[in-house]
Amino acid sequence: MTASVTTAGNEPEAAAPDGPAKKIEGRSLGQIAWTRFKRDKAAVAGGVVVILLILLAVLAKPIESLFGLDPDALHQDLLDANLGGLPLGDWGGMSLDHPLGVDPLQGRDLLTRVIEGSWVSLLVAFGATLLSNTIGTVLGIMAGYYGGWVDTLISRVMDVFLAFPLLLFAIAISTSLQGGAFGLHGLPLHMMVLIFVIGFFNWPYMGRIVRGQTLSLREREFVHAARSLGARGPFILFKELLPNLVGPILVYSTLLIPTNILFEAGLSFLGVGIQPPQASWGGMLQDAIRYYQVDPQYMVVPGLAIFITVLAFNLLGDGLRDALDPKSN
């Protein structure tokens, strides 16, 4: 696990005899991974898109107020009353003012709604990933390290969770809490419920991964050394084992986020996630499917937004995995 064997692949093997001698330096695992990651063009592209998307989501509200955009503004003048409220013009009413067109019946600007939907989708996906990975990591590391009855108990609980029909539960829970619960109403409530439902039922996947990794880590010399120096459970768990688990946790978080984005979109598509008129990608698709025969362009806009986002996260996650886990390549 020392860095001595690595030379970056693209560099010449040895410096020319009369050139300046190449300095030999040690590199940390992180530096090696970074060099490897930089060489993977698809992953870098995914990473750039992810950063842009996060910026878009964070700045969605300021952008809207800066340009005076309102995701819920109606533009009846852009609709054709004779055709039952379909957008005027080709391609779903695309124009300079409305580059992605407007939606049928209400004439709301689709670009603004996609921007508005970005922060909802990403916040729910990040929140749910954080929740499930926190539970999964803590329980997984405990099951792996302590073994015995702790392991048996946690593993059985994971089995029970995996036997639940997740989507069904998610729908049932979000429906019954729709009216208001825990003193929350409207959008904050819907987002909290989504984060909870998606995050709380997804943790066993992370738990299994962390448990497996911990099982092999706990027999390593540095853990024995820490234990013989008198370190106790919590110290070993969080100061010795956890730092070595950062790689897999990071990779699977990056790969869980797109799954959660799809999940949130699916729930909103079924009408139990984010409720209209609040713009969300899944909600827009649910609306668009009704017009698939007469205004198919509408469906493509939120569909592409979801596709690009999920693809970017998947590319980044794949790249991170290849960079952090030399065995995978």
Place this chain on the structure above:
Amino acid sequence: MFAYIIRRIFAAVILLLVVSAVTFAIFFLLPRFAGETADQLAAQYIGKNPSPEAIAAVKQNLGLDQPLYAQYWNFLKGLVSGAEYKFGPEPATCHVPCFGYSFKNHLEVWPELSKRIPITVSLAAGAAVLWLVSGVATGVVSALKPRSIFDRISMGVALAGVSLPVFFTGALLLTLFSYEWPILDNLQYVDFTDNPLMWARNLILPWISLAFLYSALYARLTRAGMLETMSEDYIRTARAKGLVERKVVTRHGLRAALTPIVTIFGMDLGLLLGGALITEQVFSLQGVGQFAVQAISDNDLPKILGVTLLAAFFIVACNLVVDLLYALVDPRVRLS
């Protein structure tokens, strides 16, 4: 071997009991989180302006005033011996297996629910065959020639496949093949026993949209697994002793690489059999998933409970079958 089978079946039954108890508890507690009392729950079965006496009667007849464990016990009893509800002028009988009785439309849950099972099974099984064949084959060919043109293109398509929401691909397929070029228009479920050809014709689009997602996933998994096993020492040994390459790949490589795939396949198929909610919604297939969505939007608790339990049963059963298959092919499993 026999002891192993008994042990696994026993564990699966325990798991189902736990899942059903937790499901029961969640649906028992949820309305209370949302601030509904037993009185309000009972009132929804009566109609407008219910009198307190009527509410009390319904509460008692349906057992809504009993504690959680008693209600759960009655439910379990109903599953094996049926139940009778004193409701309205005529007592309602709920035959074995009593998955509950919907008081909203005065129907037993199980006959209604079981009618939907063939539709969902048709959908899931057809898609599963498609995605297993195409996914595993693509993964193997990609892994045998990594970085070849085929590998790059198919992995690119696979990456796109796992990044597309199934309701988007489904709707796109509908737009293209059922509206723009009406090759497959007028889709509605036809029972296999009535007309196998129409059955397949009308299910091909849902199959493809589901299989596209899953075969992308399986192609990626198979490729990764194959790449790993093909670099193992025993593969080199097999080649060194002069085994034909085809046998090295199928007997030694694929067999080991398929193990995790089979596990995941059991989980995925189990989940789908409990209702492919989104696909059924897109293609208006009246399967188990649509039953669930309908029950949930009607807030019909006995139905929701019944369909959740059925879904959990499919998941547990599929995992059990996979476990038993393992024990059959891999002696290490049943010995551990």
